[in-house]
Amino acid sequence: MxxxxxxxxxxxxxxxxxxxxxxxxxxxxxxxxxxxxxxxxxxxxxxxxxxxxxxxxxxxxxxxxxxxxxxxxxxxxxxxxxxxxxxxxxxxxxxxxxxxxxxxxxxxxxxxxxxxxxxQGIGIDQESLLTDERAERLAREILTAAELQRMDPAQVGLTVTLTFSLKESLFKALFPLVRQRFYFEHAELLEWSADGHARLRLLTDLSADWQHGRELEGQFVLNGDQLLSLVST
CATH class of the missing domain: 3.90.470.20 (4'-phosphopantetheinyl transferase domain)
Incomplete structure (x- = not known):
């Protein structure tokens, strides 16, 4: 037992x-x-x-x-x-x-x-909320040019943390299906809302089923300084 x-x-x-x-x-x-x-x-x-x-x-x-x-x-x-x-x-x-x-x-x-x-695939990721100062330093490593342009200057810490976490969840959901590594620049967070909804898009071809332009739904919740995200297919 x-x-x-x-x-x-x-x-x-x-x-x-x-x-x-x-x-x-x-x-x-x-x-x-x-x-x-x-x-x-x-x-x-x-x-x-x-x-x-x-x-x-x-x-x-x-x-x-x-x-x-x-x-x-x-x-x-x-x-x-x-x-x-x-x-x-x-x-x-x-x-x-x-x-x-x-x-x-x-x-x-x-x-x-x-x-x-x-x-088909499911990915979950938890992250501690970044401070605005740390998020500013990491933003260009995690966000695409389009994501940087869309970012609200008043929500830098949340946006960078959320983008990082959702892309981690996306990787966990898709890697077992495609068995190919991909990185932050290979997906973008198109939109997210305070109710925990998010939408992502692939920026690279991973397999015949998972090609550039394919969109996926994500979700998240913020509990204190802890953010939990999930992407499923």
Missing amino acids: NQHPACCAPLQHHWPLPRPIPGAVLVSCPFDPAALAADDFQRAAIEQTASLQRSVAKRQAEYLAGRVCARAALQRLDGRIYVPGTDDERAPVWPTGISGSITHGKGWAAAVVAHSSDC
Whole structure:
């Protein structure tokens, strides 16, 4: 019987984003690296690889919390007991017929899963809100020229954080489908609104199905200084 690791708070089965995705399950978990116990991986029955053993407590705790969430989400989805491994691209390995994504940020981890028949790809990402000053420094690395032109000077921190997070979610949603890396300049955030709606467009050809000009819907929620985004196909 798996035991809950000491570094993780009780699991939360909820949907914190504005619009539910039919057939998708999201599980989240606050975690505290300072509370990581020596036997937490064993207690949770999750493999601790050699590289993880060499990692700092923060990395170990966030990995463990993310996998605990992923296992719980899959179990709620269809009853299976499965912990995603990690492939050569450092992406989670999901069971055949499953789309999924894991994120971890400041003391919080989450996983979202769905059957591929309901959702071809799904990506989730959490980020801490950038200050306006830091966002100004990073803007040209993350935003395209068109995005920079559209940016409201009064919302620099939010816009850069949101654009970064949505593009991360987009990558997580599409990479398992196209198996091709792409970067910030290969997509643009066309529009977003305060109700958590967003729309993105690809600026490069990734596959026969995912070509330049293809648009996708995204969503996000801001909770204090933490922003959570999701893109699904």
